[in-house]
Structures are given as structure tokens and as C-alpha cells.
Amino acid sequence: MSRGTQAVVLVFLGGAILRASVTDLYLRYVKQGLRPFLIAAGVVLVVAAVVALVQELRYLNRPEAEPDDDGHGHGRSGPMVGWLLLLPAIALLFVVPPALGADTASRAGSALTDNRDVAYPPLPPGDPADLTLLDYGYRAVYDKGRTLSGRRIKLTGFLATGPDGQPMLVRIVLSCCAADGVPIKIGLRGDVPGVPDNTWMRAIGRWIPHTAKDPVNDADVPYFQVEDWQKITAPVEPYE
Template sequence: MTRPTQGLLMAFLGAVLVRLAFTDAYLRYVTEWMKWPILLSGVLLVVLAVGLVVAPPSSHDGHDGHDHADDDGHGHGGLPLVTWLLVLPGLVTFVISPPQLGSYLAERRSGETAPVAKPADLAQLEEGEVVDVDVTEFIWRAQDGGETLDGQQVALTGFVSYDRDGAWYVSRLTIGCCAADAMAYQVEVDDPSDDAVRPPRDQWVKVTGTYASGTGTDGTTPPTITAAEVVEVEEPRQTYE
């Protein structure tokens, strides 16, 4: 692999990272604070690539200014041909654009939940008003006994997931650093209206209602919200809580 080719490959990878950072596509894979490290890494790769392309041939290059490959696929001073595999992740990102994690992950643990740590910022609940509450905060309040939710009108926003018994959930995912450690959290929706229709899987919804007292207090099963209104909404920019 010649040095200009190495430079083009490096520039391509850098361009992928820059594109991810500028289009917010990186939010599908990592947390929001990773934007600047990703952008900086992409710019650095592009700068290094330019250096490879414009730099004069070194003494390790062949007499004709090119790196010569051995029979086993390795170059003298160059990179092994297997390096071309680095192109694949970039092509996948540009051409296929993998979707967000969603119901597939959440439904692997339908009907189950895990203990939730107390959120750093709790919503200010106002009696008589509808308060937007994170799914994970709603679950934590239920696991804390549910007293703070009793009679309180709340609105939960998340994507729809199902279970085998026909129930459906408003769900959100959390990540520590990247999508590889994603955890799914669900609140079962009880819609008692006569015209209730289960929304499509992975559809984002805003569910307004009240906590079903006594549900989700054991820390192993999801709490339930008794819905007064279910509205389909657009997927938010940041899908992880």
C-alpha cells in the first residue's frame, strides 16, 4: 500500500468521524460529551493524512517512490493489505446508517426491571399540573415506595415496546459511555379508554397519566402508568436518558 493510499484511507476515516460529530449521528453510539473528542480525532486524522500525501518519499520506500508488497501481503514500510478492512465501518456508517437501539433490546427484558439509582436532578412535582418526568425517574420514584407519584399527573416520553402478553411499554435506554453498555427501562402503559390502540413498535410517544399505586415497588417489575392521553411524537435528538 503506497503512502498516498495510506493517506487517503486515513483521510476517509477522519471524514467519517467529522461527519458523525457534525450531524449528531454520534449520539447513536456514545454519550453527548463525546462530540468534541470525536471531532478532534477526525480533524487530527485528516491533518495526518495530508502529511502522508504531501511528504516526500522516505528511504524506506521503493526506488520508484512506492511501497512494495511482499508475497504475504505486507509492504516494506507500508501497511498490511488487511488495513483495507478499516474502510468497512466507514462505509457502513455512510451507506447503511445503523438505526438507534430500540424495542429489540427493550423486549429482551420485557416484564423485568432493575433497581434505579436516585437521579441527580429530580423533577419538581406540582399538584394539579402535568409534569414531564424521565422514565428512569418515574421508575425510581415507584421503587422508592411511590408516595411521591400518587395522584400526580405526569408525562412520560419514550419509544414503544411490547411483551408476549400483549402489554406495551413506554421505554427509554441509558448508556454509561457507549451503546455497548445500554440498559433498557420500561413503564407499562394501561390505557383504559374505549378506543385505545397499541401504538406501533418503536414509535415515540408521550404518555400523560397517573401512577398505578403499588406497581413497580419491588425493584424487579416495571411500574404502570394509567394513561389519560397517548400522543405520537417525533424522535428526540438525544434518545438516551
């Protein structure tokens, strides 16, 4: 692979990162707050590739330019393994992977593993109160549902089958990127929809004082009494 070809491959890689960053595609891989860093990385790759390509063209246009190989195997070409850089670029440009879903929930333990002994503030105003699954889980398990009792609550997530065969409401929580994603699992009772796994839904209901143990990591799984639910399209930002 010549140096000019290496620069072209780098342009493709940087361009693929930029394309994913300026659209919502990057949300399949990383948290929303990392977008500026991805854009910066893509710009740096493209600029570096363009500079390298210009330098290579200037070298080739020099009348006294030396041949690519000096006769001792020390040419200006890099190893052919550099072509492998095209694979992630092609994947970013043409392959749109699904977000982590029910399969991850079945294999990974719930995120409620650290005891957050803090004073939880009252729920936000409105009926129902709109909570993330993680916020509901912390309040239900570590605050014993004190701030949840007596309020109608709205939760949004996708369905996954629990170890007991009953549906759970799940959302994947990211610390940085999809590679460290862990599920937050909420058991469901009451008017539970009979729809396939990975179906996104918005559920309205109430906290109930019941928990179970996740067989994967022995974390607490709180429960939610569903009173009403609505099937929705998957959100642009699928992770919490």
C-alpha cells in the first residue's frame, strides 16, 4: 500500500466518523455528550490524510523523485495490512447496527449494584411523573419507594423476557460507549402487554413494594404496576 493510498484510506475513515457524528448514528455507539470529541477526531483524521496526500503528490511530481523501492526492500509503501482500516470505515458508512436490546438484557446483570444512600428529592411535578428507568430503580430499591408512593409514574423502555418468563421493561445504561452498556431492569405486573421482545413502549402505572433478584448478578430488580401502556417507535437516543 503506497503512502498516497494510505492517505485515501484515512480520509475514508475520518469521513465515516464525521458522517456518524453529524447524524444520529453515533448514538448507537456512544453517549450524546461525546459528539464534539468524535467530530474533532474525524476532522483531525481528514486533515492529516489530506496533508499526507498533498505531500505525496508533491514528492511524486518532483523530477528527481526516487523510485518507490531503493533496491533493499525499503520502499515508501506501507504494509498491506493497512487496507484493514477500510473495514471500520465501510461499516460506519453502510452498516447501521441495531442498538443493544433484549439479548443484552438476558446476558448481563442489572445496573442496580451500588447502594446509593442519598436523600432523594420529590418527584417532578405533573401527572404522571416522567422518570428514567434508572431513577425509578434507585428510588424503588434504595429509597424503599418513599418518593414514589401515591404517584402515577411514566416509564419508557423496551420489553425483554425475564428469567421467570414474564416481561420486563429495560433500558441500557452507558458509562461511555456501547461496549460498557448494562441493563436496568424493571419487572412488570398488571396490564402487561403481550408483544415481542425489543418492542418499545411507554408505560404508566405505580410503584409496588416488590423486588426480585437478578440471577445474573444477584442485583435487585424492582417492580412496576402497569395501568396503561402505549407502543412507541424506538427513540433516537436509545440509551440512558
